[in-house]
Amino acid sequence: MPGTVGRAPTSPTPAPGPAGVEPEATAVPAHPWADTPLGPQQGWDVTIRVLVDVILSCPVPMALHYGDDFVLLYNQAYAEVIGDRHPDAMGRPAPEVYADLWHAPGVGEVIERAYRHGESFLQKESVLPVHQQGTGEHTVFTRGHSPVRDSTGRIVGVLTVAAQTSQLTQQLQSLSDFAAALSGTLTLDDVARVTLRYALHSFDADQVSFAVDDGPAWRLVRRIRGELLDEADERLPPLWRPVPPDTTAPVVVGARSGVPFFAGDGQPLRDTAVDRHDQKIRSLAALPLRSSVIRGGLAVGYQTPHGWTAAERALLAASAELVGQAAERARRFETQHGTAQLLQRSMLPEQLPALPRLRIAARYDAGVDGNAAGGDFYDAFLLPSGDLGVVLGDVAGHDVQAAARMGQVRAALRALALTDPRPDAVLAGLDRLVASLGTETGTHELFVTVAFGVVDADRGEITLASAGHPPPLIRRTGPDGVATATFVELPTGAPLGLGCRPHTATVPFAPGDTLLLYSDGVVERRRQSLTAGLAGLAAAVAGAASGDPRALCAVATGAVPGATEDDVAVLAVEHALKPSRSAGMEMPAEPTAPSRVRHWMTAQLAEWQVPEAVIGAAVLCTSELTTNALLHAGTAARVEIDLSPERLLVSVADSGTRGTVTRAQTDTLSSRGRGLGLIEQLSDAWGTDPTVRGSTVWFEILLPTG
Template sequence: MPGTVGRVPTPPTAPGPSPVSQVTAAMLGHPWADTVLGPSQQWDPAVRALVDVVLSSPVPMALYYGDQFVMLYNQGYSELIGDRHPDAIGQPAPEVFADLWHTPGVGDVIERVYRRGESFLQRESVLPIDRHLAVTGDHAVFTRGHSPARDSAGRIIGVLTVAAQTTQFTQQLQSLSDFAAALSGTLTLDDVARVTLRYMLHSFDADRVVLAVDDGPAWRMVRRLRGELLDEADERLPPLWRPTGADSPAPAVRTARSGVPYFVGDGQPLRDNAVDRHDQKIRALAALPLRSSVIRGGLSVSYQAPHGWSAAERALLAASAELVGQAAERARRFETQHGTAQLLQRSMLPEQLPTLPRLRVAARYDPGVDGNAAGGDFYDAFLLPTGELGVVLGDVAGHDVQAAARMGQVRAALRALALADPRPDAVLAGLDRLVASLGTETGTQELFVTVAFGVVDSGRGQITLASAGHPPPLIRRCAPDGSATAEYVELPAGAPLGLGCRPRTTTVAFLPGDTLLLYSDGVVERRRQSLTAGLDGLAVAVAGAASGDPRALCAVATGAVSGATEDDVAVLAVEYALRPSRSASMEMPAEPTAPSRVRHWMTAKLTDWQVPEAVIGAAVLCTSELTTNALLHAGTAARVVIDLSAERLLVSVADSGTRGAVTRTQTDTLSSRGRGLGLIEQLSDAWGTDPTVRGSTVWFEILLPPQ
């Protein structure tokens, strides 16, 4: 197999840079612009992250990129391929290993993983290495794991290989290859925590795994226990981090502070800081620091029985901690940039949408794949002097601060124009002149803006719409028998703003039970898929939604078309309710007794509203789980809102997203978190999470039985 054949080089005797720095420098200094990888500064973020993992790993690793399998590898691999290094850097593997590529178990394995996208483990492969054969009289034995490498859009771009000269821990080595590939796709510390806890628990067959990272002067930790019931529902919420003090005795924090790993084979390593019965049973523990320049952290793995930490297992743990440290460092940098960009983005969007007796409005915005930059998608809804409702959704091309600033200008100008003259064609004509003026002022012809604007007249039961190059609006219509259809409004799209747009209006019926959906092109456009397929997929998903509730439809719309999108996604929905809904809210303080108070308040309110008893029980149980999650995760006060219509009960819990210090009465409630979220999945008809300007909102919907 490539990367495991050749003479092991003799260690250098002359003073100079270490072999690791030599190999890394050779890799970074290679003229990649002359290869299919292209200039390093233009590499896809996921590819760049994967290269960082390869070069920083103490375990022999190599990346075979593209159809030519161009080679990029680390110090460990350079030793395995012997005198084929350094000429192998940036060269196609079939040429570097021309004498071996067509041998069974060599090139065919790499090609199969690349073509099929399936991981492959080669256990105890015997291959001749000259030096090993001369010294021992036998061939070297290798275990090699191969995994498909993917870019930010999920496309397979190569093969990642991990190799080691050992006959032990074969499954861990295969998992390590998959682990490195999974970490390369993480963006946030929450993502890193999910992947790390899942891998460490299963690969090492551990009873308890803890990840700790610095949080200002203090720390925060997240753990996973063997047998803990966690499902897909749990993965849709952020991991449950526990805040802890700066001088915490927790092993993961101690090793993070000292930078020194330590191992306990048999004892009571958590005797002084056990938080529950699970910690009290631990007898063996390994704790390793995360090596990073921008984040401090630690990783611990523990067992309830004595456990001998062999040299090979310690090396595997060290390699895993090294990968986690690199991923955590990237995540911390990303979150810093992402937080600034998203705060700018969301601060230019309305914090609250109008609340009307018969018109219910909801919106959702999700950043694209990168998420590092502010985008130009925007939405708005506002009351007009005539008493009608103006709704708009637009897209300013670009993913930078300038695009966000232009988006703010366009949104503000549109509202001002609509308040003066709400006719959609007049509003868009005025915006066209503004955008043209901005383009002239900045001296650019690349200002590309699309907008759909409508006026909802519930008194007349109609909507008047106009579009400037935007995707067609979609209306979900509800029949008397409860069935639903979805139809696109036949609306002349016209030219984008700034190009002499001459918009025309279309007026369609908008009756009780109908829901209007405006969306950006990121909802329906996918690479290697026609726009028609995306539009059809959106219509089918909206028609098949459990209800026409706008919040639920926004969630349905953002996930209607399969595949990753590199664009931002914005959705705005307006429902014309059959009857006015009743709503109530409660401010929940950041106190341990708050969830209990919410349960009593909600039970009394829904009973007074004569909601069926079965619905009350399910709703209170789900709300209790969400309020507990908001209290433990966000650590701040939260706002609980219940909204009851003739068709459904909608409950939302909004927090401000900061991680404060919260006094908990029972830490054992954390172990049931997965089961609680599983109940939400089972008891509600729809649920999801919506980011807001200053935090996040988790909501669920329960349909009511017909009267």
């Protein structure tokens, strides 16, 4: 057989392996090579002896394919590569070891080519078709195959050297996934959450930090290896820490200077450490974000010395580039979003009337992505007669012009109602105004719908009129305690500006009844009939736990399944069976504030003789809400409690622009973990309402009867 060495009748005593070689590798000399084409070790060609010594002592995966049969001899590193094929592969022909793979592209053919033709061959980023030991994944290698010649110059085998590139390949794939995840972020909180999770796992780091410039100061958020974060924690707004502008923290210094920072070993966070986690960091990379809109930085640290390879530096630079682009988009979005929201909400009433017999609540949710001002509006105001005027309207459009027209219509409606509160007269006057606005702007595309009503609590009735608007809904509770929800039979009429001739309808509005006005965004969905949407709304309102207006607003906005791109506005008015009792407390932005709120609330509810079980549940839920406001909005808040014979309503209103809790973010409340699971277990309804300067989170607990 070409390339074989003479055999001896018996195998010699195995020679000890090289010092420091793993147990599997020390077994190589003990193999009965006399039964293979290599023959006994004392007969090996000097070149082969030297090559085998190199293979066994090398930490890089190496294998010798010897002779026409390609008998395998390899080191410990290669044994780990081929997984469970070791140790049986040692001394056996490679075509037998890889019988299922030998004829696959890039496996046996490259070995045979190097052996038959004496050609060296390099396989870049190829998948070795065996599973890496301990994993279920294929391993990616760059492999070099070189012909091996003996001392006479004959080709006697092929040497394969494999450099694992799976980690780099995985990091590149992770970078692609990271870019995809960042593309879906809207706010800096979103960017920070995605960035910290990616960097911690992709770089297998002990600590990751993300910092951004907030004007006069900086803010920084950090993740540490081993932090126990559950699904709820992952959705919480990140806990940013303010950083002085003159800090020497490498991530901020790098962001200010635009120069990357790399430390292989030392104490890079010694001067700015805030805890033991910072003190343990020995190696750190801090890279600035590349953005013309926002300054920021990304830092990755290890608790052991770490040499930053060229590949790692390039990957970090690419990551920082992606983060910078996402942060720039987020800063622009937050600016536009804040402007649009402020414009929208500034045209809505900051406070609704507080009346002894009429409870009022409203809710507005911007459509599309919440980044544009819309035309939906609501209002409630006292008339000179002492009655209550209520209105909900919709000006078509999602731009500043629509919001401006909405403001004009709302202001005009109030003025007309204060002069002559009859609903048909008010809408007739508005029709003339909208027609005039269309003439002035030279457009006939003004589309405005409005429902307006006057509530007379003394008589227990409501007079309503509509200009192209969805029918009002009234929830009533019968003597048997069963609630029903029916639409008011009211001629719809044409939208304003199109020659509207409104008609009125007067219906009973007894104590215990609740009126609901809503925009078409509540009931309209794509590929679903309006009839189905109206039926779904009526069923949800009738099935609500109570007729409390705030709870009904939340029920109404989620009554019809499916997403809507339209604005959603709801106004609810309840004719209370009995006047309620109310109290409020300003909560400062201090760590002890939730404790003070708990003591105040416990004393107030006990004075009102609320059942102890209700007090305990309400205080616990309020503690969660106040802690959430303190941690994630970072501002002072106002806590209000309202007690009626049927239910206890508690609300916490903050004035922050970050940390708003939405219905879509389930399990996101609390100071780390318990969240909405607690609120939903202990309360009968809950919700969140955006306000002019922040958000209000509330819950209600029904009181036991009898």
